[in-house]
Amino acid sequence: MPTYNLNVNKKNHTVEADENMPLLWVLRDLLDLVGTKFGCGIGQCGACTIHLDGAASRSCLMPVSSVGDAKITTIEGLSEDNSHPVQKAWKEVDVPQCGYCQAGQIMTASAFLEENSSPTKEEVRSAMHGNICRCSAYNRIEEAVNLAAK
Numbered sequence: 001m002p003t004y005n006l007n008v009n010k011k012n013h014t015v016e017a018d019e020n021m022p023l024l025w026v027l028r029d030l031l032d033l034v035g036t037k038f039g040c041g042i043g044q045c046g047a048c049t050i051h052l053d054g055a056a057s058r059s060c061l062m063p064v065s066s067v068g069d070a071k072i073t074t075i076e077g078l079s080e081d082n083s084h085p086v087q088k089a090w091k092e093v094d095v096p097q098c099g100y101c102q103a104g105q106i107m108t109a110s111a112f113l114e115e116n117s118s119p120t121k122e123e124v125r126s127a128m129h130g131n132i133c134r135c136s137a138y139n140r141i142e143e144a145v146n147l148a149a150k
């Protein structure tokens with residue numbers, strides 16, 4: 001089996017994996033970073049969102065062999081002590097219901113705000129629309145993203 005050198009949350013890891021193994025399973029099963037969730041496995045729900053060189057990316061569709069030297073950030077590496085402004089806003093608004101989709105939501109929101117720090121409410125809605133929440137906490141999700149943007 002091939003080996004891959006991955007930079008995850010600012011640490012280097014060498015993993016042995018099938019070239020087609022999705023990054024999601026490398027993170028969860030080989031590196032024990034289980035904050036990133038499996039939802040649909042077909043790129044439709046956003047639960048598996050991580051940052052690849054700062055851009056929100058869906059890890060369920062990404063073969064480990066395609067990652068190369070890109071820097072991977074998972075929810076575990078987004079901040080020290082959950083102190084990222086998006087995480088703080090999430091707590092303040094008390095966003096989660098079941099919580100399952102929240103890591104993906106936060107990773108999408110944080111990458112978006114990095115690119116657009118003063119978005120309109122419409123831009124927030126548009127940026128977040130691809131992340132599905134089965135509890136329909138969309139109002140609180142948008143409220144938290146807008147709060148983090150302030």
Ligand code: FES
Nearest residue numbers: 039040041046060
């Ligand atoms: Fe990757 Fe749904 S699990 S988009």
